[in-house]
Amino acid sequence: MSDLIADLRYAVRTLVRSPGFSLAAVLALALGIGGNAAIYSVVDTLLLEPLPFADGDRLVMFWDENPREGREFNEVAPAHVRALRQRTDAFSAVAAYDWFGFTLTGDGDPEQLTASVVEQNFFDLLGVSVAAGRTFLPEDDRPGAPRVVLLSHELWRRRFGGDPALVGRTVTLDGGPFTVVGVLPAGFRFEIPADVYTPLAQAESFWELRGRHILRVVGRLAPGVGLPQARAQVATLARSLEREFPETNRDWEISVVPAAEGLFQGPVRPMLVAFLGAVGFVLLIACANVANLLLARGAGRRRELAIRAALGAARTRLVRQLLVEGAVLAFLGAAAGLVLATWALSAIASLAPARILQATPRLAHLAIDGSVLTFTFLLTAATVALFGLVPALRATRTDLRRDVSTEGRATADRTRGRLRGALVGIEVGLAVVLLSGAGLMIRSFMNQVRANPGFRSDRLLTFWTALPGSRYPDGAAVAAFQRRGLDALRALPGVGAAAAANVVPLSGEAPSARFTVRGRAGSGETELPFASLRLVSDRYFEVLGIRVLRGRAIDATDREGGAPVAVVSQGLADQFFPGREPIGEFVVLEGDSVARQIVGIVADVADWKTGNRSDAYLYLPFQQRRAARMGFLLRTAVAPASLGSAAAGAISGLDPAQPIYDVQPMTDVMAFALYNQRMSAGLLGALAVVALLLAAVGAYGVMAYAVGQRVHEIGVRMALGARADTVVRLVVIQGMRPVAIGLAAGLGGALALARVLQRLLFEVRATDPLTLAGVAALLASVALLACYLPARRAARIAPMEALRHE
Numbered sequence: 001m002s003d004l005i006a007d008l009r010y011a012v013r014t015l016v017r018s019p020g021f022s023l024a025a026v027l028a029l030a031l032g033i034g035g036n037a038a039i040y041s042v043v044d045t046l047l048l049e050p051l052p053f054a055d056g057d058r059l060v061m062f063w064d065e066n067p068r069e070g071r072e073f074n075e076v077a078p079a080h081v082r083a084l085r086q087r088t089d090a091f092s093a094v095a096a097y098d099w100f101g102f103t104l105t106g107d108g109d110p111e112q113l114t115a116s117v118v119e120q121n122f123f124d125l126l127g128v129s130v131a132a133g134r135t136f137l138p139e140d141d142r143p144g145a146p147r148v149v150l151l152s153h154e155l156w157r158r159r160f161g162g163d164p165a166l167v168g169r170t171v172t173l174d175g176g177p178f179t180v181v182g183v184l185p186a187g188f189r190f191e192i193p194a195d196v197y198t199p200l201a202q203a204e205s206f207w208e209l210r211g212r213h214i215l216r217v218v219g220r221l222a223p224g225v226g227l228p229q230a231r232a233q234v235a236t237l238a239r240s241l242e243r244e245f246p247e248t249n250r251d252w253e254i255s256v257v258p259a260a261e262g263l264f265q266g267p268v269r270p271m272l273v274a275f276l277g278a279v280g281f282v283l284l285i286a287c288a289n290v291a292n293l294l295l296a297r298g299a300g301r302r303r304e305l306a307i308r309a310a311l312g313a314a315r316t317r318l319v320r321q322l323l324v325e326g327a328v329l330a331f332l333g334a335a336a337g338l339v340l341a342t343w344a345l346s347a348i349a350s351l352a353p354a355r356i357l358q359a360t361p362r363l364a365h366l367a368i369d370g371s372v373l374t375f376t377f378l379l380t381a382a383t384v385a386l387f388g389l390v391p392a393l394r395a396t397r398t399d400l401r402r403d404v405s406t407e408g409r410a411t412a413d414r415t416r417g418r419l420r421g422a423l424v425g426i427e428v429g430l431a432v433v434l435l436s437g438a439g440l441m442i443r444s445f446m447n448q449v450r451a452n453p454g455f456r457s458d459r460l461l462t463f464w465t466a467l468p469g470s471r472y473p474d475g476a477a478v479a480a481f482q483r484r485g486l487d488a489l490r491a492l493p494g495v496g497a498a499a500a501a502n503v504v505p506l507s508g509e510a511p512s513a514r515f516t517v518r519g520r521a522g523s524g525e526t527e528l529p530f531a532s533l534r535l536v537s538d539r540y541f542e543v544l545g546i547r548v549l550r551g552r553a554i555d556a557t558d559r560e561g562g563a564p565v566a567v568v569s570q571g572l573a574d575q576f577f578p579g580r581e582p583i584g585e586f587v588v589l590e591g592d593s594v595a596r597q598i599v600g601i602v603a604d605v606a607d608w609k610t611g612n613r614s615d616a617y618l619y620l621p622f623q624q625r626r627a628a629r630m631g632f633l634l635r636t637a638v639a640p641a642s643l644g645s646a647a648a649g650a651i652s653g654l655d656p657a658q659p660i661y662d663v664q665p666m667t668d669v670m671a672f673a674l675y676n677q678r679m680s681a682g683l684l685g686a687l688a689v690v691a692l693l694l695a696a697v698g699a700y701g702v703m704a705y706a707v708g709q710r711v712h713e714i715g716v717r718m719a720l721g722a723r724a725d726t727v728v729r730l731v732v733i734q735g736m737r738p739v740a741i742g743l744a745a746g747l748g749g750a751l752a753l754a755r756v757l758q759r760l761l762f763e764v765r766a767t768d769p770l771t772l773a774g775v776a777a778l779l780a781s782v783a784l785l786a787c788y789l790p791a792r793r794a795a796r797i798a799p800m801e802a803l804r805h806e
Contacts, residue, residue, distance in 0.1 A: 010203045011325040022329065024697075025290045029333025029383065031690050032283030034340030034380055041345055041372045043306035045362050047272065049371075051113075052187075054127030055220075060091075060230065061262030062217040068251040069530075076217045078202070079210040080241070080254060084219070088238055090230035092222040095122040096215040101466045101629065102196055105657045108159065111197035112466060112661040113173075118197055123150075125220050126190065133167040133182030141199040147177040150197040153186040162627065174468030175657065191216070191263050192654045208642050210248040218259060231256045271680055271760055277753075278437060278687045281430045282381075285691050287387040288423045288430075294388065295420050308572060326388030336378040351679075353672055420702045424695075425742035428779060430741065431688075431695040432746025435775040437757055438681070438688035443771060444761040445681040448674055454605030455505060456545035460666035462504045463647060465658060466629040467471055478626045479560060481654065485632065486537060488650040494638040499540040500622060502533075504631040505666075506673040515618065517576060518586035518595050531572055531618040533589075535625055541567075541602055543635045551583045551600030558621035564626075565634040566596040571604045571615020587618070633666075640665040680760065692782060700786035703735045707790040714794050724795040731794065736780075736785035743776050750775075 003701055015022040050056040062084065064074040081096045097118040104111045120141035128135075131153055140148050149171065151160075160166050170177040173196070221230055234254050242249045261269070345366040349357075357364050465485070472478050479659070482500050489498040503509050513533040538556040541548055549570060558565055566587055573582045586595040604615040622630070644663040651660050709715075714727055754766035764771070 003131075003708050008324055008328070010321065011328045013565055014325060015328060021293060021624065022332075025293055025329045026332045026336060028286040028289045028694060028697075029330060030336035031694070032279070032337070032381060033278035033330075033334045033376060033383065034344070035687065035690075036276075037337055037341035037368065037372055037376045038344040039272070039279045040375050041341065041366050041368065042348065042363075043272050043276060043376075044371050045366055046360070047361075048267065049260070053533075056260070057258070057336075058221045059259035059618035060128070060221060060227070060256050061259050062094075062219065062234075063255045063257070063262070064213045066251050066257050067253070067255045071453060072255075072644060074213045076215050076254070077210050077213050077248075078207045078215060081217055082207045083216055083237055084217070084234070084254070085243060087240075088230075088233045090225045090233045090686075091219040093121055093125040094217060095119040095125045095218040096200060096217050097122055097190075097195070098200070098215055099192070100410025103175075103466060103468050103657065104171065104173055104195075105175070106172045108305035110657050110659040111159070112464075112659045113155070114193065115173075115196045115198065116190075116194040117198050117200045120195075122218075123184075128188060130182040131185045132164060133180070135182060136153065136199050141201050143201055143203045144459050145201060146175065147178045148199065150182045150184055151180060152184050152193070152195050152197075153188065154193075156183045156197045172307055175470035176468075190218070210245055219256075225519045227256065227258065238291065254476030270756060271676060274437065274680070274756060274760065275683060277756075278434055278684055281434045282687050282691055282694070283383065283696075284386075284425045285430050285434075285694045287383055288427045289694050289701075290326075290329065291387040292420050292698055292702055294322075294425050295423075304533060323384065323388050330380045330384045330388075333383075334376055338368055338373075338376060341372075348679075353675060355672055356675060424699050424702050425738035425745070427695045427698045428783065429740050429746035429749060431691040432743060432775055432779060433749045433753060434684075434691045435688045435779065436746075436750035436772055437753070438602035439771040439775055440757055440761055440764060440766060440768060441499045441677070441681040441684045443764045443768070445674070445677045447763045448606075453505070453670070454546055454603050457666040457670050459636045459638075459640055460544070461634040461636055461643055461647065461663070462631060462666055462669060463644070463663040464504070464629065464631050465651060465660055465662045467658070468627065471655070472659070474629065475560065475626045478628060479623050482537060482622060482630060484654050485651060488654060489632060489634060489647060492634075492643065492646050492650060494636050494643055496632050497539055497543045497635040498632060499543040500537040500632050500789070501629045502535040502622070502627040503542055504628060504633065504669065506546070506669050507631070513618065514590040515587045516590075518588060530567075531616045534617060534619045535622045535627055536619050539620045540619075540633075543633050544605075546605060547603040549601045551598075551601060553600055553602070554619060554621045559623040562624070564594045564596040565599045565621065567600040567602055567619040568598055569602055569604050569615055569617035569619075572617060573601050575616055591617075596643035609661070626770050632660075640671065677760075677762070685709060692779070695779065696782045696786050697736070698737060699783045700789065703731070703787045704790040707731060707794045718795075727795045728788065728791045732784065732787045735791070736784065739783040739787075743780060745774060746779075747772060 051059060053059065062076050063072070064076050065072045066074070075098075075399065076096070078096070081094065084091065084094050095118065097116055100115050100117065102113045102115040103337060104113050118136070120138050123135040130150070133150075135150065136148065139145060151166075151171075156162060166180050167182060168180065170179050172178075178198070221227070234256050238249075238252065238254045242252065276319075292303040345368070348368055349364050352363055355499050447623075467478055467481060472481060486498050486500060489495060505512060512530050514530055531703075536554055538554055538558070540546075541553045551567070554565070554567055568582055568587075576583065582598045582601060585598050587598065588595050602617075602619070605617065632647070634640070634643060634647065641664075647663070648660050652659055717727060718724075750772060751767060756766075758766040
């Protein structure tokens with residue numbers, strides 16, 4: 001231990017005497033280690049941290065998937081839920097749930113609540129106990145049973161003042177009485193925060209539905225059963241269902257994933273994986289940089305090490321001394337990196353929109369906790385071995401005669417030069433991969449920003465209403481409310497036009513429907529084409545500024561009792577009516593006996609929330625096929641946000657118990673839809689700049705050192721008549737050789753990782769030749785400059801001065 005303490009003291013004194021070297025090494029490592037610590041904290045919080053339930057690692061989620069149709073992470077058909085319960089023994093419990101909304105009325109203003117319907121065993125499966133009252137009983141989860149509700153702890157405190165006597169009393173939801181049977185513990189949430197929970201309570205026939213994928217499902221692994229065994233059972237079940245019910249189950253699979261992973265499907269998971277890879281590359285580049293610095297420093301200390309070896313120091317003793325110096329650098333870099341990581345995590349939380357924090361509250365609590373500190377410690381130890389061991393072994397390969405002679409030094413320098421060149425090649429290769437990924441993400445984001453979304457987002461206010469069935473029991477009542485609501489909104493000062501639809505563009509909702517073209521019916525359910533379904537009011541296309549290309553738009557004459565009509569997007573027309581005129585054709589929606597005549601074709605619109613441009617849209621008149629939940633869109637002559645209160649008053653004037661919610665300008669909706677892409681492009685871009693700078697500094701440092709070691713040789717060449725440009729060319733060519741190898745390897749790596757990035761991109765291929773060529777050209781230019789500057793400086797040295805150098 002005393003030897004180790006002595007080594008530590010000597011290492012600190014040595015590093016203090018070389019402040020420039022120490023600062024450069026610590027800064028490089030701080031960037032690499034800090035970036036890894038920050039991203040690991042995000043990944044750990046969102047993906048790795050166990051769910052806050054009893055044996056949370058035993059919880060799983062289920063998804064219906066159809067690879068042939070490219071459908072993944074679909075909700076589960078009710079019949080599949082029953083089959084999982086009855087035909088497998090890998091799970092001790094399986095529970096279905098879903099999300100919807102309730103309107104709370106009574107004391108205070110009406111309020112729209114987020115609600116979840118769950119099977120009665122949902123809370124027992126999760127191992128959740130109530131703070132007051134009880135959870136659901138089997139008799140609560142039956143059709144016709146008295147209506148009961150569980151309140152979230154937050155709603156109980158906020159709306160009812162935490163009144164303990166509330167349990168057993170009734171509250172009014174959607175105009176009907178519900179008995180409060182319990183209050184959930186503070187902080188409870190599963191997937192998204194819900195205000196209230198009610199029993200699913202479906203009839204037996206509901207659990208026989210196979211073609212409707214509408215339920216979210218969570219399960220708990222049975223004792224002694226592992227995830228691979230459970231997946232094998234479920235795969236066997238899916239194949240059996242496909243054989244038994246080919247019309248509805250052809251090509252459908254059921255996937256089983258850990259619940260902590262299943263709650264973050266879609267683009268979030270691959271995006272975080274991409275971030276981890278990016279910061280890993282930055283760390284590797286930083287390690288290569290520090291290794292190069294240590295190699296150069298070791299070359300300067302070879303006389304010292306040779307003398308120490310001649311005085312009896314064992315090689316292991318010298319290696320340990322150098323590794324201790326590397327460890328000091330690494331832990332100083334880790335300390336600075338943790339400071340950078342803390343700043344980065346604060347920035348991530350502060351820059352996240354309120355809706356992101358509401359949907360993912362754990363994001364607001366990112367911190368450097370014990371898990372991150374352990375990860376950082378292990379990472380730091382790995383970096384010491386990664387950048388310190390080889391230079392230490394090289395530096396301690398001593399020979400007193402060789403190391404004090406010019407010839408010996410030249411031989412050693414050539415060997416170390418080859419290793420330093422290899423490290424530069426590694427830096428360049430990793431930088432190519434990282435810059436390519438960042439370039440693709442930035443191009444993707446710019447494509448989304450510049451692309452015409454197909455509608456005008458300026459001066460457009462959006463908000464939602466949800467009509468309870470108790471007060472609006474049929475389609476006629478819903479239609480009447482919409483007509484009166486649009487009339488009231490259109491009469492507001494500052495409103496130029498108003499429309500309504502079942503979906504607000506870019507809201508992330510994507511209802512779809514299968515359909516057939518009359519006269520061309522498919523041979524089976526899974527062969528029917530899909531289209532995004534929009535139920536819209538008159539003037540919808542006018543309000544959004546969607547161009548009508550041919551035919552007509554949906555207008556006020558398209559009401560219940562009139563001729564059933566539809567409008568299709570240009571993309572749907574091109575896909576399903578190639579070489580034909582769709583206007584005049586008839587489409588029939590699955591489960592609907594009504595044939596609807598196509599009366600118009602409109603321009604395509606963007607669906608950035610799902611990462612793609614969805615071009616197959618089917619628009620139906622809202623008055624002919626209604627939904628209780630509707631979004632309103634107001635084209636305004638003033639700032640849209642200023643009309644929120646007036647719009648709420650207009651709706652309240654029609655129904656005082658009807659609230660509006662999610663009131664925001666369309667520009668905010670678009671910004672939220674692009675948040676993931678903006679963050680991805682910004683973070684990867686910042687990491688790419690760091691990688692580029694580190695690679696440039698590495699190439700410059702190697703070349704500057706190599707030129708410094710060749711001053712005598714260059715002087716001889718100049719004295720014998722070599723021209724300055726010849727010397728520059730010779731040095732640059734030698735310096736660019738490892739860069740060229742790194743570029744080639746990096747481009748190969750970028751192509752190999754293309755599949756990881758492809759699902760994150762919008763209208764750009766992961767193998768885009770323009771991006772790859774631009775990255776290669778940028779890195780080659782930076783490396784060429786890094787090689788040219790030392791070469792030019794060497795060529796300007798007077799021959800006599802160079803010959804006197806040694």
